[in-house]
Amino acid sequence: MSSLIASLANALSGLTAEQGALQATSNNVANVNTPGYSREIPEFKTSDPVVLGALTLGTGVSLESINSARDSILENRIQQETQSQGEANALVSALSQMQVNFTSSTSDIGTAISNFFNSVNQVAASPSDLSVRQAMLTAAQNLATAFNVAANNLTSQRTSLDQSVQQAVGQINQLSGQIAQLNGEIANLQNAGESACTFVDQRTQLIDQLSSLVDVSVIPTDNTLTITTANGTSLVAGQQSFQLTTHPDASGVEHLFAEGSDITSTIVSGQLGGLLAARDQQIPAIQAQLDKLASSLANAVNGVQVAGYDLNGAAGTNLFKTPPPNGVGAAASLAVSLTDPSLIAASSDGTAGSNGNAQALYDLRNQAIVQGQSPTDYYSGIVFNVGNAVSNANAEQSASNLVLQQLNDQRASISGVSLDQEAANMMQYQQAYAASAQVISAINTMMQDVINMRTS
Amino acid sequence: MSYAQSSNGVIPQFLNNDLCASPPSSEPEFEEALNLLRQLEFSLRNSQSALLGRDLDVIRKCSLEQKQLKTRLARLSSCLGLESGRPEASATMRRILHLGKVQASLLLRAQLSIRTLANLRAGTRVVYDADQGALFAADARE
Numbered sequence: 001m002s003s004l005i006a007s008l009a010n011a012l013s014g015l016t017a018e019q020g021a022l023q024a025t026s027n028n029v030a031n032v033n034t035p036g037y038s039r040e041i042p043e044f045k046t047s048d049p050v051v052l053g054a055l056t057l058g059t060g061v062s063l064e065s066i067n068s069a070r071d072s073i074l075e076n077r078i079q080q081e082t083q084s085q086g087e088a089n090a091l092v093s094a095l096s097q098m099q100v101n102f103t104s105s106t107s108d109i110g111t112a113i114s115n116f117f118n119s120v121n122q123v124a125a126s127p128s129d130l131s132v133r134q135a136m137l138t139a140a141q142n143l144a145t146a147f148n149v150a151a152n153n154l155t156s157q158r159t160s161l162d163q164s165v166q167q168a169v170g171q172i173n174q175l176s177g178q179i180a181q182l183n184g185e186i187a188n189l190q191n192a193g194e195s196a197c198t199f200v201d202q203r204t205q206l207i208d209q210l211s212s213l214v215d216v217s218v219i220p221t222d223n224t225l226t227i228t229t230a231n232g233t234s235l236v237a238g239q240q241s242f243q244l245t246t247h248p249d250a251s252g253v254e255h256l257f258a259e260g261s262d263i264t265s266t267i268v269s270g271q272l273g274g275l276l277a278a279r280d281q282q283i284p285a286i287q288a289q290l291d292k293l294a295s296s297l298a299n300a301v302n303g304v305q306v307a308g309y310d311l312n313g314a315a316g317t318n319l320f321k322t323p324p325p326n327g328v329g330a331a332a333s334l335a336v337s338l339t340d341p342s343l344i345a346a347s348s349d350g351t352a353g354s355n356g357n358a359q360a361l362y363d364l365r366n367q368a369i370v371q372g373q374s375p376t377d378y379y380s381g382i383v384f385n386v387g388n389a390v391s392n393a394n395a396e397q398s399a400s401n402l403v404l405q406q407l408n409d410q411r412a413s414i415s416g417v418s419l420d421q422e423a424a425n426m427m428q429y430q431q432a433y434a435a436s437a438q439v440i441s442a443i444n445t446m447m448q449d450v451i452n453m454r455t456s
Numbered sequence: 457m458s459y460a461q462s463s464n465g466v467i468p469q470f471l472n473n474d475l476c477a478s479p480p481s482s483e484p485e486f487e488e489a490l491n492l493l494r495q496l497e498f499s500l501r502n503s504q505s506a507l508l509g510r511d512l513d514v515i516r517k518c519s520l521e522q523k524q525l526k527t528r529l530a531r532l533s534s535c536l537g538l539e540s541g542r543p544e545a546s547a548t549m550r551r552i553l554h555l556g557k558v559q560a561s562l563l564l565r566a567q568l569s570i571r572t573l574a575n576l577r578a579g580t581r582v583v584y585d586a587d588q589g590a591l592f593a594a595d596a597r598e
Contacts, residue, residue, distance in 0.1 A: 073576070077569065395557030402558070403565055406508050 004450070006050075006057065008443045013060030014436035017044055020063040022429045028417045029426075036205040038068035038415040040197055068197040069415050072220075075204060078411060079211040079218065081404045083269040086212035088397035090164075090274025091282075095390045097157055098283060101150045102383045109290075110379050112146035113297075115139045117365040123346050124358035128311065133341035140319060144334040147294045151332035154287050161279040162254045166246050168213050168272045169256065172235070173243045175210045179203055179227065180241035187223040187239070210235075215269035231266035233258045253279070282389055287331070289382045295323035295330035296370040296378075304364065308345030308357025316345025316357070486542070489532050493548045496525045500555035507562045 021042035031037040045064035049056045102108065119139035122132045182203040189196040207227070210216055215230040227236040234242050244263075246254040255264045256272075264280075267273050298320035305316045321337045323330040338344065348356025370378040503518035505511075 073572075077572075081565075391553065392557060395554055396561055398554070398558045399561030399565065402504070402508060403562065 003057075004443055004447055006059070008440060010058065010060035011436045011439035011443065013047060013062060015433060015440070017042075017061045017063045018429045018433040018436065020066070022426065022433065024066050025422050025425050025429065029419065029422050032417040032419060032422075036201055036208075037417070038070050038197065038201050038204075039417050040066050040195075041069055042066050066195040066197060068200055070200075070204075071411070071414050074407065074411055074414065076218070078404070078407045079207060079216065081400060081407055082208055082211040083215045083273075085397070085400035085404055086271035087269045087274035087277070088393055088400050090271045091278055091393040092390070092397050094157070094161060094275065094278035095282060095386070095393050098154065098278075098286065099386050099390050101153050102386050107142070107146055107149075109143075109146045109150055109293075110376065110383070112139070112143040113375050113379060116143045117362060120358060120362045120365075123344060124355045124362050127346040127355040127358055128352050130311075130341050133311075133344050133346075136344060137336065137338060137341050140336045140338075144320065144336055147290065147331040147334045151287065151290055151294075151329075154283050154290070155332065158253070158279050158283050161275050161283075162252075164275050165254050165256075165272065165279065168275060169244050169246050172210065172213050172272070173241070175206050175213070176227070176235045176241035176243070179206050179210070180236050180239050182206070183224045183236065184239040190223045211270065213270050214267060214272045229258075229263065229266065230268060231263065233261075233263050233266070286382060286386060288328075289378075289385070290331040291327045291329065293331070293370055293375060293378050293382070294334045295327035297364075297375050298323045298330065298334060300364050300367075300369040301361065304357060304361045305345045307348075308360070309347040309350040309354075310345050311342040311347075311352055313347075313350045313352070314343075317343060319344070485532060486545070489529060490545055490548065492525055492529050492532075493545065493552065496522060496529070497548060497552050497555065499525065500552060500559060504555065504559055504562065507559065507566060510566070 021044070024040040024042045028039050043064045043066070045062050047059040047062050049058050051057075105111065116136075116139040119132075119136040123129075123136050126132045182199050186196040186199045186203065189199065203225075207216070207218060210227070214235075216235065217228050217230060217232075219226040219228070221238070224238045225236070226234065226238070228234050235244075236242070242258065245257045247257055248254050255262050256267065257263065264276060267276055299322075302318040302320055302322065305319045308316045310316055318337050321333070321335045323334065344358075346358035346361075347354035348360070365376070366374050368374060373381065499518050499521045503515055503522070506514035506518060
């Protein structure tokens, strides 16, 4: 009788195990289209046998665990590539906006420089003509406006990027908090010996989202994990999350702080890394070049202007307002100081018909007055730098998209649900369940026979 | 690779220098150069796919092909007319530049990936070199 009951227990364990496996299969099938879902795999284990004298009797089967099909190395690579993609996306977006300022148009700086020197040439041709002189003042004003507009647009873009940085930090804090909470739930389930696959999937998705925002390192520990930025700043440690904060510096630019330390310069990847690179490196570099061009051009023009004589025979005065001594902010503040066209110093000898100084002014067009280059060549260099930066960011974005697509395909092949495979598994578990049920039925008949034998 | 600016955008320096030495070009020379550029673009697309699929044979074949095409392009003394309104040539060159940059990025990623795998396989038995990675340190020891 005791061995019949043991057989019954074995069959029952089979029923329970197959039922659990079928539940995993049904969950897989239900989540076939769920993004980020990892296929569940039931792990069966033979129960510990019982030794009775010379006999070793099996005690059935147990469903040891239900594991998610995942490749940790692949997921690590996906997180790394997601960071690169986030950085590239942010850079492409920021640099493309910056490039608009340098697109060829009727009012861009390059055109304004050409128009200004053409108007100077007209004055050289007709030094006494007041209408031509007025046209030169207008061209100078247009040149100053072109610099002002470009510089102000770059400043506005930096302000806009500053706001994006704050938004990104808010998202990072929110995700860190959610991951810490999931860490707690996963640890509780795993400590109780239960499956936490669903929560692990959710956590993986949140980590992917976090990776797109900032460069993170994920360090698994017992039943939980720690997440830090690339330089080791903790974002999540087990069930605790650490908030990043932003504070403006003296110039109003937002800096990132973690536990009181400024970590702005240590963020090098992810969307935040891209935003900071554009805000703190790319745009300031272009701003500095524009300032250099504006101050050098204004100083050179003013230098020639004061060396000549105006239409009244008086010594020339500055055409442009004197730029700041160090050049910082020169593009934004460039302005024409003359309002009277007769004050343009076209004459080199004080006579009204002389055009020597206007010619000298026109000659600046091809002279190396900006760091060894002519103004137009220097401006072409700026346009090239911007175009090259956009081109590089686009290429980086393309590469990231290609690699990430491939990695996600690989993850889908490992972790994704195959309906064919699940159908085969379902038949297998169904048959095993039916067989166990058949064993129970047979044992029931046998036990009935035993009972009938005693009563008869 | 260095780059130069043209009225049509940024183009690879080697193409600009090598092909625009003595403008203007004759039509057959231009067609030949354009054909080579198209082959180069096709080869770069193939090597990109091979790089993603880690197909070393195709990567090697494409690299050799690209080197030969570059040499043949450099031998042509004609100008592709970048500055004189040959949009098909400059458009092809821009695509080649983009593909070249993407390929450089993919190669860097492949190198990083191989180094990571090498470090994982090497385990703790090798002297780890921070610059070279465990693979190279392992090779050096052997």
